Amino acid sequence: MSTYHIPEIWENHRQMPGLNSDQAGSRFEQVLPRGNHPYQVYSLATPNGIKVAIMFEELKELGIDKIDYDLYRISIGQGQQFGSDFVSINPNSKIPAMLDLSGKEPIRVFESANILLYLAEKHQALLPLDPQKRTEVLNWLFWQTGAAPFLGGGFGHFFHYAPEKLEYPIDRFAMEAKRQLDLLDKELSHKAYIAGDEYTIADIAIWSWYGRLAQDKLWENAGHFL
Missing domain, CATH: 1.20.1050.10 (Glutathione S-transferase Yfyf (Class Pi); Chain A, domain 2)
Structure with missing residues (x-):
């Protein structure tokens, strides 16, 4: 087993396309698709990603009105989360990210737990009032x-x-x-x-x-x- 010698100052030696970098921000220009439904969800079937899809389907099952959404795949292996349009929704370049287009101005929501909380509060479901x-x-x-x-x-x-x-x-x-x-x-x-x-x-x-x-x-x- 090789021994890793910790350098005085760390340097990034793993600059590979599609992987996280030590730099934040967008890497290329991008135009994400938008549908006609109130919610636009940009995600992938990861544990954090499926939370949001489950939430929408549970709300539909409860008969909640105006909960339709468009779901778009973001390939994190190909680095699509670093495109300019996605970064404008989530500057942290992580899926899932969501736009709420139901009001006068779009509302961006990122972080999976925050999306769950946002939807629960807005639609008064799956979160007790007590x-x-x-x-x-x-x-x-x-x-x-x-x-x-x-x-x-x-x-x-x-x-x-x-x-x-x-x-x-x-x-x-x-x-x-x-x-x-x-x-x-x-x-x-x-x-x-x-x-x-x-x-x-x-x-x-x-x-x-x-x-x-x-x-x-x-x-x-x-x-x-x-």
């Missing part, structure tokens, strides 16, 4: 946003994507992933949903990562491994 219940939902919604990077960027990266499989980082992040799963097991052992008796945006956010992991649909053999 302050105590609402806060409990937000506790778990923001737990997911804080915990998932350890699962995805940590465990998922070293277990599935890293070109070299290294024991230390896999063990380190597998331990944390197991702890998170154990937490969810304990919480869900005594209630129907993560925030209580109601199905909410917190369940959508958590299932998109941890439910799919348990079904072995995130990374090949990851669910079995854990």
Whole structure:
């Protein structure tokens, strides 16, 4: 096993098309498609991406009016998230991103949890009005946003994507992933949903990562491994 010697100042040696860079902002001119529905969603079938599609379909199932949306694929492998039009919606160049065209002026919404919260508040659904219940939902919604990077960027990266499989980082992040799963097991052992008796945006956010992991649909053999 090679030893990495930490330099005095870090330099980026991995400038490859389609991958994240140490520079923010757009890399090329781009015109994204727009449909005729109130919501324009630019996404991909990643755990964060499917949250938004699930949310729209759940709202439709509840009979919510004016919830139609156009969904467009953003290929992050091809670097489409760095185009000028996408960056104007999400300057952080991450999917999903959304435009609400239902008002006089377009409203941009980015970060998957924020999109869930925005839609829940606007359409008065999947988020309790009672302050105590609402806060409990937000506790778990923001737990997911804080915990998932350890699962995805940590465990998922070293277990599935890293070109070299290294024991230390896999063990380190597998331990944390197991702890998170154990937490969810304990919480869900005594209630129907993560925030209580109601199905909410917190369940959508958590299932998109941890439910799919348990079904072995995130990374090949990851669910079995854990």
